[in-house]
Amino acid sequence: MSAPALSARGLARHYGGVAALRGVDLDLVPGEIRGLIGPNGAGKSTLVDVLSGRAPGSGGSVRLFGQDITGLGPAARRHAGLARSFQRTSIFPALPVGAQLDLAARRVGATDAPRLLDELDLARLAAVPAEQTAYGDQRRLDLALALVGPPRVLLLDEPAAGLTAEESLALADRLRELARARGVTVLLVEHDMEVVFRICERITVLELGAILAEGTPQEIRRHPEVVRAYLGSAAA
Amino acid sequence: MSGAGRIAAGALATAAAGPAIAALVPPGVLLSLLAQACIYAILALSVGVLARQNGMVSFGHAAMFGAGAYLAGIGLGAPGLLPAEAALPLAVLAVAAVCFGLGLIVVRVHGIAFAMLTLALGQACFEAANKARGVTGGADGLTVALPREIFGLPAATFQWAEGMFLIAWLAMVALAALAALLARSRFGLLTEAIRENEERARFLGYGTVLPRAAVFALSGGIAAAGGVLYVLYNGFVSPETVHWSVSGSALIMALLGGTRTVWGPLAGAAVYFLLREQLVEVTERWLGLLGILLVLVMVFLPDGLSGLPRRLRRQRGAEA
Amino acid sequence: MTIQILNGLVYGSLLLVLAAGLALIYGLRRVVNFGHGAFYMLGAYAGYTAAQAGGFWAGLAASAVVLALFGAVLDRLVFRALQDRDPLVTVIVTFGLLLVIEDAVQWIWGTEGRSMDAPALLAGSVALGGDAFPVYRLAVIAMAAGLTAALLAWLHRSRAGLFVRAASLDPAITAVQGVNTDAVAMLVTALGAALAGVSGVIAAPFLSLSPAMGGQILVDCFVVVVVGGLGSLGGAALAALLLGQVQVLGAVLLPDIAALIPFLTMAAVLLWRPTGLAGKRL
Numbered sequence: 073m074s075a076p077a078l079s080a081r082g083l084a085r086h087y088g089g090v091a092a093l094r095g096v097d098l099d100l101v102p103g104e105i106r107g108l109i110g111p112n113g114a115g116k117s118t119l120v121d122v123l124s125g126r127a128p129g130s131g132g133s134v135r136l137f138g139q140d141i142t143g144l145g146p147a148a149r150r151h152a153g154l155a156r157s158f159q160r161t162s163i164f165p166a167l168p169v170g171a172q173l174d175l176a177a178r179r180v181g182a183t184d185a186p187r188l189l190d191e192l193d194l195a196r197l198a199a200v201p202a203e204q205t206a207y208g209d210q211r212r213l214d215l216a217l218a219l220v221g222p223p224r225v226l227l228l229d230e231p232a233a234g235l236t237a238e239e240s241l242a243l244a245d246r247l248r249e250l251a252r253a254r255g256v257t258v259l260l261v262e263h264d265m266e267v268v269f270r271i272c273e274r275i276t277v278l279e280l281g282a283i284l285a286e287g288t289p290q291e292i293r294r295h296p297e298v299v300r301a302y303l304g305s306a307a308a
Numbered sequence: 309m310s311g312a313g314r315i316a317a318g319a320l321a322t323a324a325a326g327p328a329i330a331a332l333v334p335p336g337v338l339l340s341l342l343a344q345a346c347i348y349a350i351l352a353l354s355v356g357v358l359a360r361q362n363g364m365v366s367f368g369h370a371a372m373f374g375a376g377a378y379l380a381g382i383g384l385g386a387p388g389l390l391p392a393e394a395a396l397p398l399a400v401l402a403v404a405a406v407c408f409g410l411g412l413i414v415v416r417v418h419g420i421a422f423a424m425l426t427l428a429l430g431q432a433c434f435e436a437a438n439k440a441r442g443v444t445g446g447a448d449g450l451t452v453a454l455p456r457e458i459f460g461l462p463a464a465t466f467q468w469a470e471g472m473f474l475i476a477w478l479a480m481v482a483l484a485a486l487a488a489l490l491a492r493s494r495f496g497l498l499t500e501a502i503r504e505n506e507e508r509a510r511f512l513g514y515g516t517v518l519p520r521a522a523v524f525a526l527s528g529g530i531a532a533a534g535g536v537l538y539v540l541y542n543g544f545v546s547p548e549t550v551h552w553s554v555s556g557s558a559l560i561m562a563l564l565g566g567t568r569t570v571w572g573p574l575a576g577a578a579v580y581f582l583l584r585e586q587l588v589e590v591t592e593r594w595l596g597l598l599g600i601l602l603v604l605v606m607v608f609l610p611d612g613l614s615g616l617p618r619r620l621r622r623q624r625g626a627e628a
Numbered sequence: 629m630t631i632q633i634l635n636g637l638v639y640g641s642l643l644l645v646l647a648a649g650l651a652l653i654y655g656l657r658r659v660v661n662f663g664h665g666a667f668y669m670l671g672a673y674a675g676y677t678a679a680q681a682g683g684f685w686a687g688l689a690a691s692a693v694v695l696a697l698f699g700a701v702l703d704r705l706v707f708r709a710l711q712d713r714d715p716l717v718t719v720i721v722t723f724g725l726l727l728v729i730e731d732a733v734q735w736i737w738g739t740e741g742r743s744m745d746a747p748a749l750l751a752g753s754v755a756l757g758g759d760a761f762p763v764y765r766l767a768v769i770a771m772a773a774g775l776t777a778a779l780l781a782w783l784h785r786s787r788a789g790l791f792v793r794a795a796s797l798d799p800a801i802t803a804v805q806g807v808n809t810d811a812v813a814m815l816v817t818a819l820g821a822a823l824a825g826v827s828g829v830i831a832a833p834f835l836s837l838s839p840a841m842g843g844q845i846l847v848d849c850f851v852v853v854v855v856g857g858l859g860s861l862g863g864a865a866l867a868a869l870l871l872g873q874v875q876v877l878g879a880v881l882l883p884d885i886a887a888l889i890p891f892l893t894m895a896a897v898l899l900w901r902p903t904g905l906a907g908k909r910l
């Protein structure tokens with residue numbers, strides 16, 4: 073059996089006295105799009121931070137296709153094939169959109185920057201400084217910076233944050249196509265249930281820093297504790 | 309024309325303007341002032357490079373300027389040891405090398421903390437220049453006798469207003485062109501990206517400390533080159549040259565002109581010296597007026613005077 | 629030796645009052661005031677003029693009032709307007725103010741040094757271990773201790789002080805709680821400027837007045853707040869007293885390197901904890 077694309081064991085992290093992650097195990101099958109949901113403050117961003125090397129974990133290990141990357145910094149993880157986007161848009165405001173993507177592509181020896189600009193509807197903005205583009209364009213640029221390469225595993229922290237419901241769905245469909253075409257394994261943190269249920273084969277539910285449930289969209293929809301903790305009556 | 313071609317053409321045209329200026333300006337005090345202005349413009353350029361590529365505001369660049377001057381002075385004072393032709397470039401390289409090493413440490417500090425750090429390190433250098441009497445001559449300063457010839461030019465050329473003006477002008481243009489080429493290179497783009505968002509640059513796979521330290525070294529080297537010209541022209545350097553008020557003046561020049569463009573600090577130095585000369589005639593209060601101008605520019609023209617054309621263009625665009 | 633230690637204590641006390649003002653302003657506005665030394669100098673000159681008419685204490689009071697007004701106007705017109713910009717912009721604006729104030733003082737009072745008499749009550753000296761020590765210098769220590777105690781009491785006992793502490797922890801949340809943080813910031817900037825002015829008057833009788841006096845002490849003041857931790861009065865107090873000793877004792881014991889120690893210490897602290905500047909408890 074081949075190694076999981078991304079495999080975490082016993083990940084923990086504390087902020088002062090608050091335990092944001094308490095021993096999380098996670099295995100992503102190569103090529104899958106995994107949804108990660110949970111109420112506000114559940115620890116979703118913290119999990120992405122620890123997986124991507126942004127924040128040190130206080131315990132546990134991370135493997136990428138079998139390679140132990142636990143002690144590596146963000147740059148080394150990107151070279152190993154792990155990329156991420158940010159919940160709060162993280163781009164280079166003063167630089168032209170195209171130049172940013174070139175910068176990202178060059179580092180990993182990628183040639184797909186122009187195509188990706190097209191596919192994410194950013195080509196017309198290539199020469200425009202990112203700060204002068206619309207919010208939705210900036211969100212897609214954040215995504216493009218992570219997707220160029222392509223990386224082997226992609227961690228997306230609420231890529232649709234702040235978009236309208238319609239825009240979110242459009243972005244989700246685009247994302248599914250792009251990931252499928254490139255064979256990228258995706259961990260998708262998303263608040264919008266409709267988006268997650270639409271494009272994810274499996275969903276992991278985080279609550280209070282621990283995994284509450286994991287399964288297919290149908291299983292998660294019916295999971296009594298998930299319904300109680302997160303989906304509430306609205307989804308029932 | 310490509311960007312690099314434009315820079316080269318602009319640099320050549322500006323360089324050619326030097327002799328014209330020297331011919332037009334009556335020799336004497338004004339030309340001597342212009343020579344000093346070019347030397348300080350190089351210091352302002354170095355402050356601007358650091359601000360533009362690394363987003364760092366330095367209150368301590370007089371230390372690099374002074375170090376270049378002292379090292380060159382010491383090298384020229386021991387002609388048996390090194391020919392002047394080697395001592396002068398070595399002074400610049402030594403400062404750049406030290407700045408690179410220092411840069412590996414200091415570029416981890418950002419914003420106001422970096423401004424204060426450079427102020428502290430600069431003042432430490434000022435005190436060291438005062439205390440190390442054996443090497444620097446202490447508070448009395450270091451008087452430097454030039455050898456008869458340097459790079460085939462008679463020593464008098466360097467201490468004659470017209471000669472130094474031309475040399476400093478050409479050096480200024482060459483260093484600005486170098487900075488401009490760097491800015492539009494891949495390396496320049498990378499450092500700008502790190503300036504804009506260091507964390508994201510790391511997540512794109514880039515190490516961020518080395519490029520920032522390299523910019524710090526380049527900036528230090530440019531400042532040192534200014535210092536070398538300073539000691540050649542004045543034949544003297546003292547701790548006053550290293551004082552933080554000199555760093556402050558260079559920073560004012562850079563910010564007045566604006567650090568968004570490479571040439572902004574040069575324009576700022578021109579404004580600084582013109583203002584000083586013009587205002588001194590009518591009022592002694594030029595420093596206060598300079599302070600007011602600095603405040604107004606920072607509040608209303610954050611990109612400095614060199615950002616003005618762009619701003620106007622944009623405004624016109626918005627109205628159209 | 630006792631005399632040296634006392635002199636160090638006197639200078640440290642002066643730095644403490646000055647640095648307290650700097651730290652207060654930083655706590656609220658997240659701006660390191662490069663004009664703080666100029667405020668100190670302006671305070672000294674304003675106090676000097678008032679003292680010629682009404683004596684030392686009138687000078688002290690006048691300086692506090694003038695600088696408080698100055699600080700309030702500065703906060704209203706500059707700090708508030710720039711609060712959403714990069715803090716560095718505000719820092720550079722305060723640097724510009726430094727030039728303006730230094731020049732204005734030269735304009736009004738001229739460039740020659742001036743001296744100010746200690747109040748008659750504190751004139752003369754006392755014998756300490758066989759040496760004569762000016763009473764006024766002992767009074768400086770007492771005044772600094774008194775001011776610091778008053779400041780701490782105000783911060784920790786009064787309602788306004790509570791708002792100041794809250795706002796320097798988190799202005800946004802404090803504003804949500806219904807505190808007018810702009811008013812608090814204006815009050816604090818005024819107070820910080822007044823403390824600078826007062827320390828200028830306190831210094832005047834034992835350090836002579838000159839337009840350059842602000843530049844010299846500013847860097848020492850930075851050393852104090854950086855080493856002590858910006859936003860921590862206790863840390864600043866300790867650092868101020870230590871720096872006073874290093875300045876005076878060091879000059880005697882290690883004349884060659886004493887002058888370097890403060891700057892190198894400050895650099896080391898900034899490198900060791902670059903985020904240490906981020907405001908903490910006041």
Ligand SMILES: Nc1ncnc2c1ncn2[C@@H]1O[C@H](COP(=O)(O)OP(=O)(O)OP(=O)(O)O)[C@@H](O)[C@H]1O
Pocket residue numbers: 087090091092110111112113114115116117118119159
């Ligand atoms: N920098 C920090 N300092 C202190 N506590 C933090 C910090 N970042 C997160 N936390 C806490 O850790 C817990 C997990 O936060 P995290 O941001 O990972 O949640 P999340 O699931 O991403 O929430 P959201 O849906 O709002 O994005 C929360 O209780 C949060 O308050």
Ligand SMILES: [Mg+2]
Pocket residue numbers: 116117118159
């Ligand atoms: Mg989150």
